[in-house]
Amino acid sequence: MKAPWIQMLSSGALSGSALLIPNLLRSDFGADTVQIGFITASFNAALFASSYYFGRYSDVHGRKRVMQTGLLLTAISIFLLIFASSTETFFIVRVLIGLCSGIFPSALLAHVYDSDKKVGKFSAYGSMGFGIGTFAVGVIGIYFEIFLFCSILMAGAFAVSLTVQFGEEKHQKVPLFPKDIMLRNFPVYLSIMFRHIGANMIWVIYPLFLEDLGASMLFIGSIYAVNAFAQFVFMQYVDRYGSVRLVTFGFIFSIITFPSYTIATEAWQIIPSQILIAAAWSCLYVGSIKYVMERNDEKGTSAGLLQSSLSISAIIGALIGGAAAFTVGYHGAMYIATFMAIIGVVIFVVSDNYMSKRIGKISNPS
Numbered sequence: 180m181k182a183p184w185i186q187m188l189s190s191g192a193l194s195g196s197a198l199l200i201p202n203l204l205r206s207d208f209g210a211d212t213v214q215i216g217f218i219t220a221s222f223n224a225a226l227f228a229s230s231y232y233f234g235r236y237s238d239v240h241g242r243k244r245v246m247q248t249g250l251l252l253t254a255i256s257i258f259l260l261i262f263a264s265s266t267e268t269f270f271i272v273r274v275l276i277g278l279c280s281g282i283f284p285s286a287l288l289a290h291v292y293d294s295d296k297k298v299g300k301f302s303a304y305g306s307m308g309f310g311i312g313t314f315a316v317g318v319i320g321i322y323f324e325i326f327l328f329c330s331i332l333m334a335g336a337f338a339v340s341l342t343v344q345f346g347e348e349k350h351q352k353v354p355l356f357p358k359d360i361m362l363r364n365f366p367v368y369l370s371i372m373f374r375h376i377g378a379n380m381i382w383v384i385y386p387l388f389l390e391d392l393g394a395s396m397l398f399i400g401s402i403y404a405v406n407a408f409a410q411f412v413f414m415q416y417v418d419r420y421g422s423v424r425l426v427t428f429g430f431i432f433s434i435i436t437f438p439s440y441t442i443a444t445e446a447w448q449i450i451p452s453q454i455l456i457a458a459a460w461s462c463l464y465v466g467s468i469k470y471v472m473e474r475n476d477e478k479g480t481s482a483g484l485l486q487s488s489l490s491i492s493a494i495i496g497a498l499i500g501g502a503a504a505f506t507v508g509y510h511g512a513m514y515i516a517t518f519m520a521i522i523g524v525v526i527f528v529v530s531d532n533y534m535s536k537r538i539g540k541i542s543n544p545s
Contacts, residue, residue, distance in 0.1 A: 181343050182291050183301055187308035188336035189250065193280055195312030196257045196329035197222075198403065199396065200269065201386050203322055208266045212384055216501020218270050219383050220494040222277040227490030229281025234483010238351040242286035242479060247340045249282025254333035256280075260326040284486060288468065289478035290345060298472065299465045303414035306461075308332075310407025317400015351477050360481055363474055366534055367426065367467045368484060370527035372492040374433055374463070377516030377523075379496025381437065384504040384512065391509075394446035402449055409457030417461055422469035423531060429463025430524035432456070437517040441510040 204210035204218070237245045256276045263269045291301045312332065316325050353360075361368065381388075389399050417425055436456045443449050467485060475481040503512040 181339055182287060182294070183304035184339050185246075185250070185287060185336045185343070186301060187304040187311070188332050188339065189253070189280075189283070190305040190308030191312030191315070192253070192257060192308075192329040192333035192336065193276075193312075194309040194403075194407075195316040195332070196260060196276070196326055198313050198316050198400065199322070199325065199386060200273070201383070202390060202396075202399075204266060204269065205387065208269075210266050212387070212501040212504045214266060214501075215387075216383050216497045216499075218266070218273055219379075219497035219501075221270060222273040223379075223490045223493035223497060225274045225277030226281045227487045227494065229278045230285065230483045230486035230490060231281075232483075233282045234285035234486065235353050235355070235357065235477075235480045237286035237289065237479035237483075238353050238477050241345075242290055243343070243345045246283045246286040246290070246343075247337065249279060249284075249286070250333065250337035250340050252279040252282065254330050254337055257326060257333055258330035260330075261323055281486065281490075285479045285483040288482045290343075292468075292472045292478055297418055298468045299414045299416070299418035299461075302461075302465055302468070303411045306407045306410030306414060306457075308407075310404040310411065313403035313407060314400045317397040317404075320396045351480070353477050353480050357477065357480055357484070360475055360477055361484065363534075364471045364481060364484070366527050366530040367470045368488040369530065370426075370430070370523040371463065371467055371485075372488045372523075373526060374430060374520045374523035375489050375492035376496040376499065377437060377519030378433070379493045380500030380503060380512045380516045380519075381440065383497045383500040384509060387504075388440075388509045389446055389449065392443060392446040392449075398446055402446070402453060405450055406453040406457045409454045410461050413458050413461035414465055417465045418469075420466075422466045422473060425462045425466025426470060426527060427466075427524065429459050429461075429466055430520060430527065432459030432462065433520040434517060434524070435459075437513055437520060440513050 201215045204215050233245055253276065256272065256279045259272045259275065263272050292298055312329065315328065319325050319328060386399055389402060394402065432455060436452055436459055439452045440449065471481040471485055472478055500512050503515055
């Protein structure tokens with residue numbers, strides 16, 4: 180039961196510390212959406228590199244020390260946000276947080292899967308943390324106190340990690356560039372990357388979109404919390420379904436949800452879309468984790484590559500989203516995101532069918 184607490188506390192810390200940074204950068208430092216997109220993309224570039232390297236490292240050298248080190252360093256890096264006083268220093272600290280926060284998730288997730296395989300329930304606690312973190316940030320409303328609160332949450336996750344029993348760990352031999360693992364899982368890695376590019380085009384400007392609809396800081400935090408708590412409910416039940424079905428439905432729900440944001444003319448009208456996007460992400464995230472875990476012994480590496488795929492898409496999505504919002508407005512960015520999700524589901528269905536037939540031929544040669 181200790182791993183879900185780590186997931187909840189770390190998710191609350193990371194989501195809470197990032198939530199209102201776009202608003203802070205715009206209001207206090209005069210940053211435009213292009214600059215905000217660049218800072219967000221830089222964070223995700225650092226997260227991509229760290230997730231790729233340390234996912235493999237946890238398979239080769241063991242997971243316990245990797246997880247604990249990552250949690251401690253992330254707590255320290257979030258604390259440093261208190262001292263950021265310009266766009267440039269926020270850039271530096273956010274990159275540092277990206278590097279540190281990519282160290283521990285793959286090791287933690289692989290440990291959970293090896294223990295009981297209930298990744299849906301475990302992921303639900305991440306959503307609960309997301310909800311607690313974002314809602315608390317909306318209540319606090321003062322940036323200094325927000326960053327201090329989030330660093331304390333992450334320090335709590337580190338403290339809990341010191342009590343986790345890993346038992347005897349199996350060390351895997353994994354090449355630095357694991358092309359076989361990439362090919363085995365490319366239906367998920369590639370398709371989710373397209374969908375998540377679209378999603379991040381929205382998320383990079385979403386707090387600004389809500390603010391321009393008249394939402395207060397408290398309401399913005401509450402809107403994010405609705406999404407998170409709905410995910411917590413949905414993820415409790417999706418483990419019973421197959422990975423391919425979950426991923427497919429995650430795409431379909433995304434395609435419905437992204438354009439629905441354009442209908443809202445007042446902030447409260449976003450709430451139904453928040454519940455629907457929670458169902459989309461619950462299916463897509465749990466389904467993709469199950470997909471790679473079921474097909475690989477190198478679970479840390481495969482989970483790290485999944486996170487790296489999400490990070491690559493977040494880099495591209497943040498850059499495109501900031502520029503798109505600047506040129507074609509919020510609604511234009513949301514329509515582009517819908518198109519990216521459509522591309523994603525086509526890639527997944529076609530490539531998964533191809534890989535299934537290919538594996539079948541290898542398993543049953545004529």
